[in-house]
Amino acid sequence: MNASGKSPAQYGGLDLFRIPAALLVVAVHTGPLLTVSSQANYLITDILARLAVPFFLAVSGFFLASGVQKGWRGLRRFCCKVLLLYGISILVYLPLMARNGYFRGCTPLSLAADLVFNGPFYHLWYFPAAVLGAVIVFLLLRRLGERGTLAVCGLLYLVGLLGDSYYGLSAVLAPLSAFYGLLFSCFDYTRNGLFLAPLFLLLGVLLREHPPRLAGRQYCALLCGGLALLMAEGELVAQLGSARHDSMYLALPLCIWPLMRLLCSVKLNSFSAIRTASTAVYVLHPLCIVAVRGGAKALGLLSQDGFLLGSSLLHYLAVATASLLAALPFALWRQRRGRVQSSPPALRARAEIDRSALAHNIGRLTKLLPSGCELMAVVKANAYGHGDVLTARVCMENGVKAFAVATLAEGIRLRRAGIKGEILILGWTPPEQSRTLARWRLTQAVVGPAYARALNDSGCRVKVHLAIDTGMHRLGFSWDGGDSLLTACGLKRLRVTGLFTHLAFSESLAPDAVRHTQEQLGRFRQAAELVTAAGYGPLALHALSSYGLLNYPPQSGMAYARPGIALYGVLSRPDEQVGTPPDLRPVLSLRAKIARIHALSPGDCAGYDGAFAPSSPARVAAVTIGYADGYPRSLSNGRGRVLIRGKFAPVAGLICMDQLLVDVTGIPEAREGDTVTLIGRDGEQVLTAEEVAQAAGTITNELLSRLGERVTRVLIP
Structure with a gap:
């Protein structure tokens, strides 16, 4: 539980699939079964592995949904985080880009196209695509609503499809050929932020916004059907020989939707370390490819076809292992940072x-x-x-x-x-x-x-x-x-x-x-x-x-x-009679902390106007809540009482704006830092909202609705 009142996010299913998805991306760039069977390799890298990037985009959309709800500020935060990672990744690959001669033929226009659409290194296109796609989805949702946005994103995806897996069909029609020729003069592929990213980002947003309507087994059946269609479509594309690049398929959205639904149904707490590890694998695996090949070449283990000991599978496993090991320090860092952040702060009043x-x-x-x-x-x-x-x-x-x-x-x-x-x-x-x-x-x-x-x-x-x-x-x-x-x-x-x-x-x-x-x-x-x-x-x-x-x-x-x-779970006044006696349970408990305990001697006084002046030795506790938090000032001078360690203690003197005093003389075990219950149960004793409202001369409706913003709402199971 955290201080904002949210229970721990239960998106562990999504997080667990991130590593397999990242390893599928590695497979796309290494061809694990090329030396075994080109057909089997095509099945994995050119069909099944194409699920990985749409999955990552849909997950980004799933978490972008909360940012969309916050307006421009939420979108800006999402884009800044992605662009920061994009910038760091570019810096990491600058040496390789220079070694490969990237800057020799680079012009301002080609550099701009790479930064916005293509990515300056072959796998980095994902980051500008996520940002551009997020902006498009955000603007469309504000203007057109969900249905209109879905229609436009679906249309954009179809346009991209005809420039990707089905490019051969559009190339034979002169108007379409001219249109795509114009597009490809601006960027290299349609698998970018204009055509591929918006649809899958939107699917993630819609998944977050709408509860599931089917049972898990039904989504499983839909996923199996979608995968079958994807396999059949991939084979058809291969037979037609129409692909300019095979990143986009008609069946991909039909697979991603049920896949995400199934993963969301796995109610596990989120794994921030896995998220970081999968991102690191995605970013670093090309470096690991270079490192594995360089190491194998130095040791004489690299065959003429570029594979480790002549085996594409061994080569893939070496790259995958190296990528996971390279990601490990980032995952450990994120886990340690998460532990620090997840430690609940000591709440003043809740x-x-x-x-x-x-x-x-x-x-x-x-x-x-x-x-x-x-x-x-x-x-x-x-x-x-x-x-x-x-x-x-x-x-x-x-x-x-x-x-x-x-x-x-x-x-x-x-x-x-x-x-x-x-x-x-x-x-x-x-x-x-x-x-x-x-x-x-x-x-x-x-x-x-x-x-x-x-x-x-x-x-x-x-x-x-x-x-x-x-x-x-x-x-x-x-x-x-x-x-x-x-x-x-x-x-x-x-x-x-x-x-x-x-x-x-x-x-x-x-x-x-x-x-x-x-x-x-x-x-x-x-x-x-x-x-x-x-x-x-x-x-x-x-x-x-x-x-x-x-x-x-x-x-x-x-x-x-x-x-x-x-x-x-409360009525306006205590002991009210209603026609249907409700079996209702109070939902809210109000608690604060003892900040300080003072020992008073006869003749001492405490609080404004010295309103609490005991005639015998006493102990008073300063409690971290006051009338500015919504606790009524009319409960001053003993009209109100609180619970500490399961015992009642009266309010002492006048309630202040930010604190109140209670007489803990009868609770010698009370200590600074103890929890104080102002409404709710403590041990065997209960202070009801009806009782507190009556003592304050009001009704529960007013008492509860006046609780201020400084009182942190905390959701408990």
């Missing part, structure tokens, strides 16, 4: 988010829903203080496909983090931000007739849910305002896909509250029937939030229920 408790709550709340109704997880206000991105990701893992937020910024943050499905903004968004709503595929709540017109007049088509005021008198169309409702539904630039209301009295089961709630639900049904009778729909209807779901059985025809506070 909110522990229990993944299993959240998953349990999702399951329990889902069981309350009728057929056809789904959860819309309310993750506004930073998921009630739990961390919106972190919470939404756990919800997605557990089948939740719809989310509700309060603001445009909250919705964008979820989209940038890769959250899919419906994201409904429950609050008001300036109409002039309609293009931003559309760009991020967000659904906007329409809060009234004037707002509907303003949003429609903004010039961009927007997906919306109409808010219906059935008695809350806060936001929405009046439930009996039929003309304004139907007018809004008919506005051309509003794509109305849902109606919703909010219940004002659902927290109570008192007779008057029940009557008001049933009245509101009846009004909502009337408004929905009016709209659907006018021919608008289908519409997603939703009315129940946490207490509505717990106190009133969801009615048929509802598409969503919107649990907020209940999703996080």
